[in-house]
Amino acid sequence: EVQLLESGGGLVQPGGSLRLSCAASGFTSTNSAMSWVRQAPGKGLEWVSTVLSGGDTFYADSVKGRFTVSRDTFKGTLFLQMNSLRPDDTAVYYCAKISHGYPYYWGQGTLVTVSS
Amino acid sequence: DIQMTQSPSTLSASVGDRVTITCRASQSLNSWLAWYQQKPGKAPTLLIYKASSLESGVPSRFSGSESGTEFTLSISSLQPDDFTTYYCQQYKSFPITFGQGTRLEIK
Numbered sequence: 001e002v003q004l005l006e007s008g009g010g011l012v013q014p015g016g017s018l019r020l021s022c023a024a025s026g027f028t029s030t031n032s033a034m035s036w037v038r039q040a041p042g043k044g045l046e047w048v049s050t051v052l053s054g055g056d057t058f059y060a061d062s063v064k065g066r067f068t069v070s071r072d073t074f075k076g077t078l079f080l081q082m083n084s085l086r087p088d089d090t091a092v093y094y095c096a097k098i099s100h101g102y103p104y105y106w107g108q109g110t111l112v113t114v115s116s
Numbered sequence: 117d118i119q120m121t122q123s124p125s126t127l128s129a130s131v132g133d134r135v136t137i138t139c140r141a142s143q144s145l146n147s148w149l150a151w152y153q154q155k156p157g158k159a160p161t162l163l164i165y166k167a168s169s170l171e172s173g174v175p176s177r178f179s180g181s182e183s184g185t186e187f188t189l190s191i192s193s194l195q196p197d198d199f200t201t202y203y204c205q206q207y208k209s210f211p212i213t214f215g216q217g218t219r220l221e222i223k
Binding site for chain 2: 035044045046047050058059060061094100101102103104106107108109
């Protein structure tokens with residue numbers, strides 16, 4: 001059974017940093033494209049970043065240059081390093097396994113709150 | 117970037133009704149469109165992929181169709197569990213983009 005478990009969320013001050021983790025099980029994550037999708041409180045879904053199985057990475061313009069997606073090939077863990085955080089980065093962050101181009105399996109999400 | 121315009125933002129209906137939600141893409145998607153259902157406090161779940169393919173385990177009252185750059189999600193004979201929020205999402209190219217969402221509420 002595929003499971004995705006995000007962690008690392010919390011309260012951080014504007015300008016601060018946070019690293020999210022997504023522990024994957026039930027499949028070989030290094031052979032899979034993985035994405036981060038976020039949802040601000042009461043708002044819609046916003047794609048954040050994708051890393052393809054070959055290692056290519058893509059970012060939304062709103063996070064480009066501040067966020068970095070990576071993976072630990074041995075532990076099967078996906079990461080999102082978030083720097084220079086702003087209040088509008090406040091959201092629940094979901095990791096998702098991509099299947100045939102679209103998010104298929106989703107984690108339960110982890111809440112990031114950027115506030116002073 | 118491909119823009120997705122989803123309508124309506126809110127839809128009121130009754131149990132047993134048939135409803136339609138629409139997404140319009142700013143360019144051709146070659147059918148690379150998915151529909152998700154999201155319940156409060158939960159992650160989205162896949163309903164439809166490739167514009168009209170029903171995900172395994174999803175009730176057959178859900179269906180998707182496309183006409184050019186316009187995509188529709190239809191729900192026939194609404195059930196109480198269906199009153200929640202729905203999103204379309206294009207996956208033809210990066211940046212991946214979602215529609216703004218449609219909240220389906222009980223009339």
